[in-house]
Structure formats: structure tokens, C-alpha cells
Amino acid sequence: MDTLLGILHMCIFPGGIFALVIGFFFKGLDRRVEARLQRRVGPPLIQPWLDTAKLLTKETLIPKTACTQAFLLAPVVGFAGMAVCAAFIPVPGVFDGLSNMGDLLVLFYLLPIPAIAMMMGGSASSSPFGAVGFSREMIIMLAYETPLLMILLSVAMLVGKSMSGGDWGAEFSLLKIVEWQQVNGSLGYNPVMIPAFIAYLIFLPGTMGVAPFDIPEAETEVVEGPLLEYGGPLLALFHVGSALKTFVVLGLGVAMFFPGTIGDFWLVNLIWFVVKCLVLMLISLTVVKSATGRYRIDQAFRFFILVPTMLALCSLLLVWLI
Amino acid sequence: MSISTYTMPLGPVHVALEEPVYFHLTVEGEDIKNVELTSGHVHRGMERMAMQRTLVKNVTLTERVCSLCSNSHSFTYSMVVENALNLAIPERAKYLRVMAEEIKRVASHLFNTAIQAHIAGFKSLFMHVMEVREVVQDIKETVYGNRMNLASNCIGGVKCDVTNELLDYIMKQLEVLEPQTDELYDIFQTNHIMLTRTKGLGLLPTEDALALGVVGPVARGSGIARDVRRDSPYAAYPDLEFDVITEPGCCVHSRTMVRLREIKESIKLIRQCCDKMPEGPVCVHMGKIPVNEAFAHSEAPRGEVSYYIRTNGTDIPSRLKWRVPSYMNWKALSVMMKGAQIAEVALVLNSIDPCVSCTER
Numbered sequence: 001m002d003t004l005l006g007i008l009h010m011c012i013f014p015g016g017i018f019a020l021v022i023g024f025f026f027k028g029l030d031r032r033v034e035a036r037l038q039r040r041v042g043p044p045l046i047q048p049w050l051d052t053a054k055l056l057t058k059e060t061l062i063p064k065t066a067c068t069q070a071f072l073l074a075p076v077v078g079f080a081g082m083a084v085c086a087a088f089i090p091v092p093g094v095f096d097g098l099s100n101m102g103d104l105l106v107l108f109y110l111l112p113i114p115a116i117a118m119m120m121g122g123s124a125s126s127s128p129f130g131a132v133g134f135s136r137e138m139i140i141m142l143a144y145e146t147p148l149l150m151i152l153l154s155v156a157m158l159v160g161k162s163m164s165g166g167d168w169g170a171e172f173s174l175l176k177i178v179e180w181q182q183v184n185g186s187l188g189y190n191p192v193m194i195p196a197f198i199a200y201l202i203f204l205p206g207t208m209g210v211a212p213f214d215i216p217e218a219e220t221e222v223v224e225g226p227l228l229e230y231g232g233p234l235l236a237l238f239h240v241g242s243a244l245k246t247f248v249v250l251g252l253g254v255a256m257f258f259p260g261t262i263g264d265f266w267l268v269n270l271i272w273f274v275v276k277c278l279v280l281m282l283i284s285l286t287v288v289k290s291a292t293g294r295y296r297i298d299q300a301f302r303f304f305i306l307v308p309t310m311l312a313l314c315s316l317l318l319v320w321l322i
Numbered sequence: 323m324s325i326s327t328y329t330m331p332l333g334p335v336h337v338a339l340e341e342p343v344y345f346h347l348t349v350e351g352e353d354i355k356n357v358e359l360t361s362g363h364v365h366r367g368m369e370r371m372a373m374q375r376t377l378v379k380n381v382t383l384t385e386r387v388c389s390l391c392s393n394s395h396s397f398t399y400s401m402v403v404e405n406a407l408n409l410a411i412p413e414r415a416k417y418l419r420v421m422a423e424e425i426k427r428v429a430s431h432l433f434n435t436a437i438q439a440h441i442a443g444f445k446s447l448f449m450h451v452m453e454v455r456e457v458v459q460d461i462k463e464t465v466y467g468n469r470m471n472l473a474s475n476c477i478g479g480v481k482c483d484v485t486n487e488l489l490d491y492i493m494k495q496l497e498v499l500e501p502q503t504d505e506l507y508d509i510f511q512t513n514h515i516m517l518t519r520t521k522g523l524g525l526l527p528t529e530d531a532l533a534l535g536v537v538g539p540v541a542r543g544s545g546i547a548r549d550v551r552r553d554s555p556y557a558a559y560p561d562l563e564f565d566v567i568t569e570p571g572c573c574v575h576s577r578t579m580v581r582l583r584e585i586k587e588s589i590k591l592i593r594q595c596c597d598k599m600p601e602g603p604v605c606v607h608m609g610k611i612p613v614n615e616a617f618a619h620s621e622a623p624r625g626e627v628s629y630y631i632r633t634n635g636t637d638i639p640s641r642l643k644w645r646v647p648s649y650m651n652w653k654a655l656s657v658m659m660k661g662a663q664i665a666e667v668a669l670v671l672n673s674i675d676p677c678v679s680c681t682e683r
Binding site: 034037038039040128129131132135136211212214215218219220221222223289290291292293294296297298299 | 328329330331336349352439440441442443444445446447449450453513515516518519663664665666667668
């Protein structure tokens with residue numbers, strides 16, 4: 001029964017269909033708001049659905065020199081990884097998350113899957129642009145995974161120490177972290193955690209691959225890099241995976257820093273959760289991407305080591321010392 | 323070729339290139355070890371075509387050599403024919419020609435600046451610059467009726483007069499354009515991303531620039547005050563005041579700065595044209611065509627463009643030859659690309675404002 005319920009959570013709520021609807025809605029809104037910031041009209045909100053529908057009607061082309069299995073498998077792996085991830089995201093007041101122990105660690109392992117799928121697809125496509133995209137994706141991933149680990153650790157340690165009465169401890173259950181915050185106040189308001197929250201805001205454009213960190217898929221440099229050889233349903237699957245990832249990383253941010261609820265009615269809490277995700281997306285992705293250009297890969301790496309890693313380290317040390 | 327290097331094709335069709343040109347990059351990781359260049363994808367046999375058309379028809383042909391500096395070609399072509407015919411054009415026509423030329427220069431420089439932002443992945447800045455450029459496009463459309471090819475030049479003067487009402491309109495549009503250009507200048511001078519991406523990139527030291535004989539903003543970006551408008555003035559330029567802009571940086575950023583500051587000079591020139599415009603006819607008759615040869619050159623947005631013509635007494639030229647600025651600047655790419663990365667190829671290429679159609683014609 002539990003297995004069946006788990007699969008349902010991965011396919012319908014909060015993973016699968018729900019995450020896809022939210023992800024596509026966010027993507028559409030993101031494009032719309034970005035267009036408005038550039039004094040354009042922008043596409044309609046359902047544009048991501050239309051794009052996907054169009055791609056699904058196209059044929060699947062596989063380059064002659066590509067490694068066929070890896071090429072076909074990559075988008076599926078990326079999509080599946082994110083669909084599973086989405087089920088671990090607790091929606092405060094509505095859904096507790098699929099697991100109640102250690103899911104923060106599971107998320108940390110699952111989050112890089114789309115990037116790995118991208119690398120796999122890029123190198124399997126046998127295109128030199130894919131190869132450049134592969135190495136760039138690898139570098140940028142190494143750069144943003146370090147601060148992410150520190151952010152997760154500082155959240156887990158702060159909650160863990162408090163729950164064990166000031167002793168050494170770490171709490172890796174997102175549900176417990178959410179519950180702790182509902183009693184003791186959101187971590188986003190905690191001065192110790194503010195550097196970690198800023199680091200998370202910088203991590204978001206890095207992991208989502210938008211400006212100034214859209215380096216692996218840089219259109220004017222490597223023509224979409226790993227995605228260059230993809231088309232039709234496979235490309236659509238990459239887009240779906242990316243929409244799910246939007247939901248996952250934003251949902252994780254809300255769960256870690258602002259999981260407050262209003263009232264007990266599930267629908268209100270669900271809308272409240274979506275609104276918080278939306279605000280997080282607008283400030284960390286949309287506005288940033290319309291206000292910046294693209295870094296070079298070495299500049300981006302240096303930036304990640306200097307700014308978000310140091311900010312996250314700052315929070316980690318503060319949590320450890322206090 | 324060692325195992326760690328691989329070749330990467332860039333072009334002939336590539337997002338960062340407006341025109342087809344093929345780069346054969348030998349890459350090691352992100353670093354470029356060797357650049358080979360193949361071109362010839364847009365060769366249209368224009369010099370041959372020019373030798374089969376009449377002198378008058380060639381005005382239209384030369385205007386279609388290139389899109390962004392279209393006016394410079396018909397302008398210089400008209401000048402070279404007038405030199406061969408020993409034709410003196412009316413004073414008013416000289417001012418009108420300069421005005422059209424400077425309007426095109428503003429639009430061309432803004433376009434190049436916008437593309438630089440686009441290549442650096444800065445979409446909003448691209449939109450912003452293009453929006454500023456729209457002010458100039460409005461001038462072109464209102465005054466000349468076209469947004470790209472102005473079709474204002476003809477042999478012996480200009481085709482259409484610009485009324486005082488339209489001159490007032492141009493002045494009004496310049497009032498709008500000037501503060502926006504200042505704002506753009508500030509953005510490109512201070513924006514963190516644009517500075518990190520372009521400053522110190524694509525270095526062309528002054529000695530190399532001199533040795534390679536580069537022209538236009540590329541030369542001026544390397545600190546060489548080289549400008550045909552001042553060095554051998556033509557049309558109304560001797561009567562007009564302007565500065566030759568130079569920047570000492572020798573990099574992509576300083577070339578952009580040269581272009582942005584030149585826009586200000588062009589605005590100054592257009593204003594002077596509007597103020598000093600003498601009354602009178604705008605065109606004179608061609609007269610008899612002698613057996614003669616002539617040369618003329620002018621400063622196009624990208625640098626010096628020069629025309630040579632040989633007439634044989636008929637209305638069809640027996641030779642028409644022109645040299646475009648990109649031909650001179652092209653060679654400098656090998657110096658600029660040294661030690662560049664894949665991410666920088668398009669930026670460096672864009673900094674010489676290449677006009678492939680001009681060069682291959």
C-alpha cells in the first residue's frame with residue numbers, strides 16, 4: 001500500500017502532474033515577466049504547454065555518430081530523477097513529503113541528476129558543442145554543489161542542535177525541519193541563516209542554468225550545448241524535466257527557509273506555498289536574469305567559490321559556534 | 323593534433339554571427355589553439371555586375387553591397403563618379419549627404435553595441451540598445467521613407483530635398499536620442515558583467531594595429547587617430563566641427579566605447595548640418611562622360627571605404643573596384659584571437675564589426 005501511495009505521490013501530487021503544472025506555470029510567468037521588464041509583450045502563459053505539444057508531434061532524430069542508448073536515456077533519467085525528487089518536497093500544511101527521515105540527504109543526491117543527464121546527453125550526442133557543454137556543465141555543477149551542501153548542513157545542524165537541546169546534532173528530515181520552524185519561527189528570519197538564504201538565492205540561477213550562469217547552454221557561444229542535437233519528444237522531455245526542477249528547487253527553498261502556514265485549510269496553504277515559490281522565483285531567477293549578462297565559465301566558478309560558498313560557510317560556522 | 327585537442331566548427335550558420343563565415347577552431351578544453359577562417363559564402367559577383375550596368379544604375383547596386391553601411395557605399399560611389407566626371411555638386415547636397423551618412427553611422431554603431439550585449443548573454447541590454455536605435459530608425463523612416471536603405475544619394479547630388487519641417491523633426495528626435503545615448507555609455511562603462519566580459523579581451527596593441535593597417539573604430543580603439551573625415555575631408559566635413567575619438571585600451575571594451583562616443587559626435591554633426599544647411603538646388607546634371615579614372619574614399623561606420631572607377635566614354639564603367647574596411651580589420655583577428663576562449667570568439671569577432679557581405683560582395 002505504501003509503495004502504491006509513493007508512486008501516486010510521484011505521479012500526481014506533489015510530483016508528476018502537480019509539479020509539472022506548477023513548473024510550466026512558473027516558466028510561462030517567468031518568460032512573461034522577463035518580457036515585461038524588457039518592454040516586450042511576451043508569450044501567453046500557456047506557451048510552455050504549446051511548445052511541449054509541438055515538440056511531441058515532431059519526429060525523433062538521432063545523430064548517426066551518437067551513442068544511441070545513452071542519447072535516448074539521458075532525458076528520461078533527468079525527467080525521472082526530478083519526478084522522484086518532487087515527491088520529497090513537503091508542502092506545509094498539505095503534504096508531509098514522501099519520507100520522514102533523511103530526505104534532505106536524498107534530495108542532495110537527486111538534485112544533480114538533471115545536470116548529469118544533460119552531461120550524458122551532451123557527450124553521447126558526439127557533437128563538439130555537446131562536448132564543450134558537457135565540460136561546462138561539470139564545472140558549474142562542482143561550483144554550485146559545494147555551497148548547496150553547506151546550506152543543507154547548516155539548516156540540518158541548526159534544527160538538530162535545537163532539537164537535541166543544544167548538543168551536537170543534525171536533523172536531515174525535511175518534515176521535522178518544517179515542523180521545527182512552524183514552532184520556532186522561519187529560518188529565513190533567523191539572522192544566523194540569512195547568509196545561507198542569500199547563498200541559496202545565488203544557487204538557484206546556477207542550478208537552473210539561467211543568466212548569469214547559463215554558460216553550459218550559452219546560445220551565442222555553444223548553441224545550446226548539450227541540447228543542440230536533441231529535438232522532438234526527447235527535447236520536450238528535457239523541458240519537462242527542467243519545469244519539474246524549477247518546482248523542486250523552489251519548493252526546497254520554501255521548505256527550508258519559509259515554511260509558515262496560514263490557517264488549517266489545505267487549499268489556502270497550497271496557494272500560500274505556490275505564492276511563496278513564485279516570489280522566490282521572481283527575485284532569484286527572473287529579475288536576476290533580466291538584469292545580467294553571462295559570465296565566462298572560469299569567472300562563474302570563481303564567483304561561486306568566492307560569494308555563495310563563503311556566505312554558506314559563514315552560516316555553517318555561526319551555527320556550529322552558537 | 324594531440325588527443326586533448328579537438329576541432330570545433332563555428333559557422334557558417336551560427337547564432338552569434340549575423341553573416342555567414344566559417345571558423346575552424348582547434349580547441350583544448352575551453353582554450354583556442356588555432357583559428358582558421360574560410361569565407362566566400364555570400365560572394366555575389368558585385369564588381370562584375372557593376373561593370374554590366376550603367377553609372378546611374380550602379381548607385382542602386384552599390385547601396386545593396388551591405389545593409390548597415392549601405393549609405394556609405396552609394397555615397398562614395400557617387401563621389402568617385404563625380405570625380406571622374408569632374409562634377410561639382412551643390413552645397414546643400416553636400417550637407418544632406420553628410421546628414422544621411424551620420425544618421426546611418428549612429429544606427430550602425432548602436433546595432434553593433436546591441437549585438438555585443440546579445441553575445442554576452444545580456445538580453446535586456448540588447449533590447450534596451452535596440453529600443454534606443456529605434457529613435458534613429460524613426461528618423462530614417464520619416465525622412466527617407468526606408469528603415470535600412472536610405473536611397474538618398476544620386477550622381478550629382480541627392481535624390482530628395484529634406485524640408486525645414488523634417489529638419490525640425492530630426493532636431494527633436496536628437497533631443498530624445500542624446501540622453502539615452504549618455505545612459506547607454508554609463509551602462510557599458512560601469513556594468514559589472516559587460517566589463518568582466520569585454521575589458522582586456524581581444525587585445526590589439528597599437529604597434530600591431532599600425533602594422534596591420536586597421537581602420538575605423540578598431541584603429542581608434544587602439545589609440546590611433548585615423549579618420550578619413552578629418553585626414554582628407556570630403557563633402558561638407560571641412561566646414562563641420564567634430565572630434566576624432568580614440569581610446570587607449572586596445573581591447574573589445576575600448577572599441578565599444580569608441581563607438582558609443584562617436585554616436586555623440588555624429589549627433590553633433592547632424593545638428594550642425596541642420597543649422598548650417600544652405601539653400602539651393604540639391605542635384606546637378608551629369609553632363610558628358612569622359613574617358614577617365616578616379617578615386618574616392620570616405621569614412622564608413624566600420625572605417626575607410628575606397629572606390630576606384632575607370633570610365634571609357636560610355637555610360638557603363640569599364641572597371642569599378644572598391645575596398646571595404648572589414649577587409650583591413652579582418653587580418654587583425656589573428657592577433658586578437660590569440661589566447662582567447664570559446665566563449666570569447668564571438669565577442670572578439672563582433673568587436674571589429676565585421677561586414678562579410680561587404681568584404682565578399
